[in-house]
Amino acid sequence: MIKITFPDGSVREYKKGTTAMQIAESISPRLAQEVLAATVNDKVTGLQVPIEEDSTFKLHKWDDREAKQTFWHTSSHLMAEALQELYPGIKFGIGPSIESGFYYDVDSPEPITEADLERIEKRMLELARTDEPVECRSVTKREAMDTYTTKGDQYKTELIGDLEDGTITFYTNGAFTDLCRGPHLPSTGAIKAIKLTSVAGAYWRGNEKNKMLTRIYGITFPKKSMLDEYLVMLEEAKKRDHRKLGKELELFHFSQRVGQGLPLWLPKGAALRERLEGFLRSVQKEHGYQQVITPHIGMKDLYVTSGHYAKYGKDSFQPIHTPDEGEEFLLKPMNCPHHCEIYRVKPRSYRDLPLRFAEFGTVYRYEQSGELHGLTRVRGFTQDDAHLFCRPDQLKEEFKKVIDIVLYIFNVLKFNDYTAQVSLRDKVDREKYIGTDENWNKAESAIIEAAAEKGLKTIVEYGEAAFYGPKLDFMVKDALGRSWQLGTIQVDYNLPERFDLTYKGDDDQLHRPVMIHRAPFGSLERFVAVLLEHTAGKFPLWLAPDQAVVLPISEKYNDYAEKVSKFLNNHDIRTQVDDLNEKIGRKIRDNELKRIPFLLIVGEKEQEAGEIALRVQGEGDKGSMTMADFAAYVNKLVAEELDAARAVN
RNA sequence: GCUGUUGUAGCUCAGUGGUAGAGCACUUCCUUGGUAAGGAAGAGGUCGCGAGUUCAAUCCUCGCCAACAGCUCCA
Numbered sequence: 059m060i061k062i063t064f065p066d067g068s069v070r071e072y073k074k075g076t077t078a079m080q081i082a083e084s085i086s087p088r089l090a091q092e093v094l095a096a097t098v099n100d101k102v103t104g105l106q107v108p109i110e111e112d113s114t115f116k117l118h119k120w121d122d123r124e125a126k127q128t129f130w131h132t133s134s135h136l137m138a139e140a141l142q143e144l145y146p147g148i149k150f151g152i153g154p155s156i157e158s159g160f161y162y163d164v165d166s167p168e169p170i171t172e173a174d175l176e177r178i179e180k181r182m183l184e185l186a187r188t189d190e191p192v193e194c195r196s197v198t199k200r201e202a203m204d205t206y207t208t209k210g211d212q213y214k215t216e217l218i219g220d221l222e223d224g225t226i227t228f229y230t231n232g233a234f235t236d237l238c239r240g241p242h243l244p245s246t247g248a249i250k251a252i253k254l255t256s257v258a259g260a261y262w263r264g265n266e267k268n269k270m271l272t273r274i275y276g277i278t279f280p281k282k283s284m285l286d287e288y289l290v291m292l293e294e295a296k297k298r299d300h301r302k303l304g305k306e307l308e309l310f311h312f313s314q315r316v317g318q319g320l321p322l323w324l325p326k327g328a329a330l331r332e333r334l335e336g337f338l339r340s341v342q343k344e345h346g347y348q349q350v351i352t353p354h355i356g357m358k359d360l361y362v363t364s365g366h367y368a369k370y371g372k373d374s375f376q377p378i379h380t381p382d383e384g385e386e387f388l389l390k391p392m393n394c395p396h397h398c399e400i401y402r403v404k405p406r407s408y409r410d411l412p413l414r415f416a417e418f419g420t421v422y423r424y425e426q427s428g429e430l431h432g433l434t435r436v437r438g439f440t441q442d443d444a445h446l447f448c449r450p451d452q453l454k455e456e457f458k459k460v461i462d463i464v465l466y467i468f469n470v471l472k473f474n475d476y477t478a479q480v481s482l483r484d485k486v487d488r489e490k491y492i493g494t495d496e497n498w499n500k501a502e503s504a505i506i507e508a509a510a511e512k513g514l515k516t517i518v519e520y521g522e523a524a525f526y527g528p529k530l531d532f533m534v535k536d537a538l539g540r541s542w543q544l545g546t547i548q549v550d551y552n553l554p555e556r557f558d559l560t561y562k563g564d565d566d567q568l569h570r571p572v573m574i575h576r577a578p579f580g581s582l583e584r585f586v587a588v589l590l591e592h593t594a595g596k597f598p599l600w601l602a603p604d605q606a607v608v609l610p611i612s613e614k615y616n617d618y619a620e621k622v623s624k625f626l627n628n629h630d631i632r633t634q635v636d637d638l639n640e641k642i643g644r645k646i647r648d649n650e651l652k653r654i655p656f657l658l659i660v661g662e663k664e665q666e667a668g669e670i671a672l673r674v675q676g677e678g679d680k681g682s683m684t685m686a687d688f689a690a691y692v693n694k695l696v697a698e699e700l701d702a703a704r705a706v707n
Numbered sequence: 708g709c710u711g712u713u714g715u716a717g718c719u720c721a722g723u724g725g726u727a728g729a730g731c732a733c734u735u736c737c738u739u740g741g742u743a744a745g746g747a748a749g750a751g752g753u754c755g756c757g758a759g760u761u762c763a764a765u766c767c768u769c770g771c772c773a774a775c776a777g778c779u780c781c782a
Contacts, residue, residue, distance in 0.1 A: 161777095172712070258777030259710025266779045270710055273777065301775095305718080314755085314773060370782060392782050426708050426780060427773090435781080524782060543781085575782095612739040639738085640745080647743035661741060671742080679742055 061112040072109070079105035079244050082117055093117045094248065094280075095128035095241055102128065104241035107194060120280060130155035132192060132231070132243040133182075133252070133278040134162045139234035140181040141274075145170070150236065151213045151262055151271050157539060159277030163260055165213065170272050175254040178274075182252050189247030190232040194240060199223035202237060213262065251285035252278045298537040300590035301432040307595050307652065309586070309603075310433060319430040319437035321583060326603040329632075331582050333601050335418055338442055338467065338578065345463060347416040347444055352396035354420060358386040363556055364395040365492050369525050375424050393419035394550075394575060397445040398557040401571075406561040411571060412448035412456050418582070419443045433587035434542055440582045446574040447559065450500075453572050457508040457530075457547065464532055464545040464578045465512075470700065471589060471598070473534055477541070478514045480505055481522030481529040491525050497551035501572075502528045504549050526552040527575075537591040544585055548575040595653045596675065600696045606633040607654045608670070609645045611661030613637070618665040622658060622685055629689040633658075650675060656692070 059071045062081060072081060078096035082089060082105065096103055097116040102124045109115075118125035134153035141148055141164060151163030164170070170178075197205075199218065205228075206214040214237050218226065229238045231246055243249075254276040262268035279285045296302070304310045309327030316322060323331060339349070358377055361367040370391065377386040390396070397415045406413070420440045429435050448456045468476060482502055483491055491498070505528050509516050516530070523529060532545035550573040553559075560568040579585035589597070599605060606626060610619040619635045626633040636645050642659060649657050657673040663682070664670055670688055672680040683691070 169711090256776060257711065260778045261709080264779075266709070270778075272710080275777080312774090318773075364782095366782060373780085373782095394782085421782090423782075428708060428710095428778085429780065430774095526782080548782095609742090611741055614739065641738095641740050642742060643740090644744055645742095650743060657742085659742065663741085673742065 063114045075108040094125035105244045127155040130160040134160040161275045163271040186249040191245045192231045192242040251282045295537040298594045300587040303595045329603040347414040350415045355387040389422040393443045414446045416444035433583040442579045447571040477533040478516045479531045480518045484521035493552040501549040544580040545578045606656040608635045608658045
């Protein structure tokens with residue numbers, strides 16, 4: 059007998075070899091119908107797998123991540139079964155579940171396009187209706203290898219080559235058997251709604267030197283209605299796409315004539331961006347930063363010294379030559395080398411440190427054309443950059459202060475769902491990095507400790523460090539769930555050495571400062587993009603390019619509207635007049651769609667009383683008040699928005 | 708950069724082997740209207756760019772450019 063411990067602490071006994079499904083049924087046959095996966099001793103498992111030892115045990119229904127992952131993983135096998143039937147000779151790479159759905163990478167003898175997805179879906183549904191059991195079988199490495207070598211399947215044999223004998227399992231649904239760790243649903247019948255979403259290329263094993271396989275993405279649900287809901291949700295998310303909103307709200311534009319990935323900021327976008335810059339500038343001033351300004355180009359040698367040229371030279375805009383070809387300059391791809399030169403302007407004392415040089419520095423990087431994406435990935439962008447030069451004993455404190463700034467800014471802008479990622483070296487591929495192990499270890503532990511002392515919940519990613527040092531990155535998701543790095547804080551022992559930066563210590567000796575690179579927004583471009591998607595264009599009041607618009611009932615009141623607008627602008631409220639020759643209903647509609655926070659309607663009544671009739675975006679009519687009262691009200695709201703965030707921090 | 712899809716008016720899109728259409732936006736006129744689209748008229752396009760096939764190409768073929776999805780990359 060084996061003892062099974064449930065989450066509520068209760069313990070029951072079962073025969074050895076009892077499956078998770080049987081346990082679910084023993085608790086309640088009705089419950090068992092909804093259960094999709096189980097966690098046994100902290101490992102997610104299929105319901106059909108026998109349990110051989112005492113275990114802690116938890117069942118998962120649809121809402122659990124574990125259940126969805128199992129469901130989608132089985133769905134990918136179901137798709138493979140259909141593909142195997144429809145495309146004889148097809149070979150399979152890997153087919154995992156992902157955050158929303160699943161994919162399978164295949165090498166098909168004939169091309170598979172979006173047009174084929176419907177018939178694959180159809181076949182999947184037919185197969186699912188037969189409710190085939192999914193069976194698990196342990197095999198030896200030899201047996202596994204033989205199965206695929208006879209088929210001439212280079213992909214699966216390569217995968218098996220990396221596995222340990224004794225840990226290998228095959229899963230079978232219908233005519234399809236796959237090398238797979240599981241877990242899976244007990245049978246395919248639970249899959250009731252299927253949508254194959256897209257086809258794309260993907261390199262085998264994620265290496266661009268390998269063959270490109272066809273990746274088919276899909277998502278499935280236990281109910282048709284859930285699929286419909288999902289598709290509606292996707293449509294809604296697309297409406298929040300910053301590229302769409304940027305166009306609708308006239309914030310930015312890309313011109314083919316200017317060039318790929320080179321955004322033009324339109325007046326409203328520029329206004330928004332300037333407010334963000336002004337806000338950060340004032341926060342940084344409070345924290346002892348000094349603004350500096352550096353040019354957009356620098357001698358190639360500058361980047362050879364920094365090490366950036368060796369690493370990224372070939373992926374940069376190519377050098378600009380002087381007319382006599384005597385000298386080469388690069389468009390500035392980062393600001394750090396310039397700031398290092400500012401440090402070198404004069405001898406520094408330990409008393410001067412930390413020094414904090416900040417700049418809204420525009421940089422240019424020749425990103426791969428396929429990588430460009432709205433404002434989130436561009437070829438010319440402005441970093442809210444700063445470089446801090448400190449003594450080694452100041453490093454941790456300085457780092458923690460930067461974390462404070464980042465968190466404060468995220469708070470003000472209500473980015474609560476960020477992930478803090480500690481980006482460390484790749485443990486294996488040391489070639490990618492410069493500098494000594496000793497310095498790397500110091501830098502990495504400084505970040506880990508500072509984050510821990512700040513109580514930040516972090517995830518650790520290896521191989522995500524910059525080539526000169528580890529990072530603490532703040533990742534935020536866009537409307538469609540794609541993750542973007544916004545804020546970043548990096549520790550660097552390398553550039554100070556490469557630029558031979560020194561300070562005189564209290565021992566009268568020269569010492570090496572440590573450098574912190576940091577950018578709370580990351581770049582203004584990407585930050586505005588993510589902000590747009592988070593707010594759906596309804597910016598916080600203090601940030602909105604236009605805060606209020608005055609709508610005269612008819613042209614007779616245009617003069618009064620101008621007067622109101624002037625009054626409010628004099629009271630720091632960004633106000634326009636909509637004097638279009640249209641009915642009031644029309645003007646309300648236009649300006650609601652522009653996401654203007656306050657609509658101020660003025661007609662005969664208001665003109666006589668010196669008032670405005672207030673309408674709040676998305677909330678409708680709020681009645682009348684005097685101009686002065688409205689101005690006071692708005693100014694109070696703006697102040698509260700900023701104070702509230704400060705208080706939370 | 709790679710694989711695939713797309714490219715028609717400022718925007719959103721329809722359409723055809725015989726050189727183009729809608730709605731919105733724009734201009735003018737009428738209207739002066741009280742809380743999410745008032746009416747009429749007008750103007751606007753080398754159908755992404757370049758070649759090829761054809762009597763004839765916006766439509767078919769090829770190349771390039773750009774956008775989109777994914778992969779790879781991201782100082």
